Amino acid sequence: MLDRGNEIPLRILGLPVVAVLCLCALGLSMMVGSRTIAPAEIMHFLVNPDPADPTSQVVWQSRVPRTVLILVAGAGFGVAGGLMQAVTRNPMTDPGILGVNAGASLLVVVGLAFFGLGDISRYMWWSFAGAILTSLAVFVIGNTGPVRGNPIRMTLSGVALGAVLGGFTSAVLLTNPDVLERMRGWSAGTTASQPLDQTMAIVHFIVLGLVIALAGTRALDVLSLGEAAAVAMGASPNRTRLAALVAIALLAGGATAAAGPIGFIGLLAPHLARMIVGPHQGWIMAYSILIAPAVLGVSDVIGRVITSGEVPVGVVTAFVGAPLLIFMVRRHRVPEM
Numbered sequence: 001m002l003d004r005g006n007e008i009p010l011r012i013l014g015l016p017v018v019a020v021l022c023l024c025a026l027g028l029s030m031m032v033g034s035r036t037i038a039p040a041e042i043m044h045f046l047v048n049p050d051p052a053d054p055t056s057q058v059v060w061q062s063r064v065p066r067t068v069l070i071l072v073a074g075a076g077f078g079v080a081g082g083l084m085q086a087v088t089r090n091p092m093t094d095p096g097i098l099g100v101n102a103g104a105s106l107l108v109v110v111g112l113a114f115f116g117l118g119d120i121s122r123y124m125w126w127s128f129a130g131a132i133l134t135s136l137a138v139f140v141i142g143n144t145g146p147v148r149g150n151p152i153r154m155t156l157s158g159v160a161l162g163a164v165l166g167g168f169t170s171a172v173l174l175t176n177p178d179v180l181e182r183m184r185g186w187s188a189g190t191t192a193s194q195p196l197d198q199t200m201a202i203v204h205f206i207v208l209g210l211v212i213a214l215a216g217t218r219a220l221d222v223l224s225l226g227e228a229a230a231v232a233m234g235a236s237p238n239r240t241r242l243a244a245l246v247a248i249a250l251l252a253g254g255a256t257a258a259a260g261p262i263g264f265i266g267l268l269a270p271h272l273a274r275m276i277v278g279p280h281q282g283w284i285m286a287y288s289i290l291i292a293p294a295v296l297g298v299s300d301v302i303g304r305v306i307t308s309g310e311v312p313v314g315v316v317t318a319f320v321g322a323p324l325l326i327f328m329v330r331r332h333r334v335p336e337m
């Protein structure tokens with residue numbers, strides 16, 4: 001067992017390694033697609049864009065918007081998952097499992113179907129509203145009754161809400177063929193649907209969510225000791241949870257608005273981070289910011305090359321994440337964090 005003096009440098013040294021892996025995944029996203037582009041060509045056209053050159057058009061109209069979305073949405077889903085796991089004290093949860101993505105998706109689909117919202121700058125507010133309302137519902141249900149803040153109760157509440165909201169979303173889509181056709185790719189989770197300016201519309205919300213998440217890591221560490229211990233140490237568990245839920249709404253709501261309800265990234269990234277750095281929320285959040293875009297980027301590249309067409313990244317992450325969740329549940333007891 002390493003002492004604390006040795007653990008901190010190892011965490012610091014591991015961060016640039018993970019950052020390099022993240023950059024490699026983003027680099028693959030820039031190079032791989034329907035046609036492979038050499039790194040030298042990518043660098044040339046990034047510095048010297050040429051609207052008349054077909055390769056430059058591919059770089060700036062397809063690869064750059066897609067890679068930026070991978071970075072932004074990946075960080076949003078990854079840190080939102082870490083916050084969900086900290087608030088519920090259950091490492092097997094993420095915004096998808098707790099229904100937050102489903103809530104955001106439902107209101108986006110409603111906005112498109114019944115209110116004619118046409119671009120992300122308008123329907124992202126519906127996504128934020130769906131995320132925060134679902135988060136608050138999980139929070140309220142999990143904190144009522146004799147056992148307040150029970151992680152299993154909060155998780156089951158989220159799963160049930162997610163199932164109901166997903167059913168409503170399917171009903172709206174199936175009764176509106178035009179919206180179904182338009183949202184088919186988005187509803188499966190995709191990084192191919194947004195131009196760069198649309199992605200940039202959510203960046204400041206994602207950044208605000210990251211700031212709130214990182215600022216609350218000490219309080220989340222105290223909350224991980226349990227409700228009674230946190231109160232005894234002078235903390236306010238409900239205030240900590242509320243701040244975390246605001247950050248989750250900004251992160252998961254913004255990422256869902258841009259890329260659709262991509263699942264399991266918020267489960268996998270914090271879990272891998274926790275395996276590296278242990279139960280320290282500040283380090284988990286820092287590593288998740290890098291691990292999640294790396295996983296999302298690799299999954300997106302796999303979706304591009306696995307068939308002659310393209311498999312949406314949300315389908316790829318489900319294929320990877322579902323077996324991982326089953327493995328984790330079978331191998332380990334699900335402890336409170």
